[in-house]
Amino acid sequence: MTQQMRALLVHLFTATGAVFAMLAMLAAVDHKWELMFLWLVVAFAVDGIDGPLARKYDVQQHAPEFDGVLLDLIIDYLTYVFIPAFALFKSDLLPGWTGWLAIIVITFASAMYFADTRMKTKDNSFSGFPGCWNMLVLVLFALEPNFWIILGLVVVLAVAMFLPLKFVHPVRTERWRWLTLPMALAWTFFAGWAAWVHFDPQSWAHWGLVVTSIYLLFAGIVQQLLPRKGDLDRL
Numbered sequence: 040m041t042q043q044m045r046a047l048l049v050h051l052f053t054a055t056g057a058v059f060a061m062l063a064m065l066a067a068v069d070h071k072w073e074l075m076f077l078w079l080v081v082a083f084a085v086d087g088i089d090g091p092l093a094r095k096y097d098v099q100q101h102a103p104e105f106d107g108v109l110l111d112l113i114i115d116y117l118t119y120v121f122i123p124a125f126a127l128f129k130s131d132l133l134p135g136w137t138g139w140l141a142i143i144v145i146t147f148a149s150a151m152y153f154a155d156t157r158m159k160t161k162d163n164s165f166s167g168f169p170g171c172w173n174m175l176v177l178v179l180f181a182l183e184p185n186f187w188i189i190l191g192l193v194v195v196l197a198v199a200m201f202l203p204l205k206f207v208h209p210v211r212t213e214r215w216r217w218l219t220l221p222m223a224l225a226w227t228f229f230a231g232w233a234a235w236v237h238f239d240p241q242s243w244a245h246w247g248l249v250v251t252s253i254y255l256l257f258a259g260i261v262q263q264l265l266p267r268k269g270d271l272d273r274l
Contacts, residue, residue, distance in 0.1 A: 063075045
């Protein structure tokens with residue numbers, strides 16, 4: 040198999056995320072939240088794999104006719120932002136005006152963030168909260184906190200998208216990768232488990248989601264507070 044064919048197959052693999060996004064949206068329209076999240080978890084897994092594959096097979100060099108970064112951003116907006124926001128709005132978690140406020144804040148702020156050329160730090164982490172609303176909304180469905188807590192989290196994280204705060208990437212951020220990557224894999228496992236058991240509050244998956252989510256949310260900020268000698272990952 041030629042290098043060009045391998046690179047093209049990576050693009051095609053990335054594009055499957057759009058199919059999983061459609062399947063998740065169809066489930067969401069029918070209020071089949073567990074099925075929706077299962078498809079989103081599959082899309083999340085694809086998104087975690089395609090980046091390393093793209094770098095390994097150098098898709099920019101061998102398949103330049105397709106823009107892998109743009110393709111990835113389009114699919115990410117659907118699976119990380121649009122569909123989770125729709126699910127949050129259509130669920131019973133946010134009553135009345137709070138649901139409208141949440142989807143407006145999530146979709147508007149995320150559109151601006153995804154177009155922000157400063158979204159990456161020098162150590163390949165994210166500058167600002169990276170718009171992982173799929174992860175937040177799944178945890179909210181599992182825990183079902185008070186709607187004021189949900190609204191507060193949405194507003195705080197939307198503001199955090201444009202603050203000089205570091206958020207780790209599970210693969211590209213080298214510092215603590217030995218812990219971050221297993222945490223991201225564990226989050227994916229617990230997310231699929233929680234959706235599979237219909238968000239049963241007795242399931243241990245809930246605790247797994249809480250622990251892994253806290254780590255992924257705050258690890259980068261802790262790294263900022265505890266910089267290494269010569270660390271240059273300025274935002």
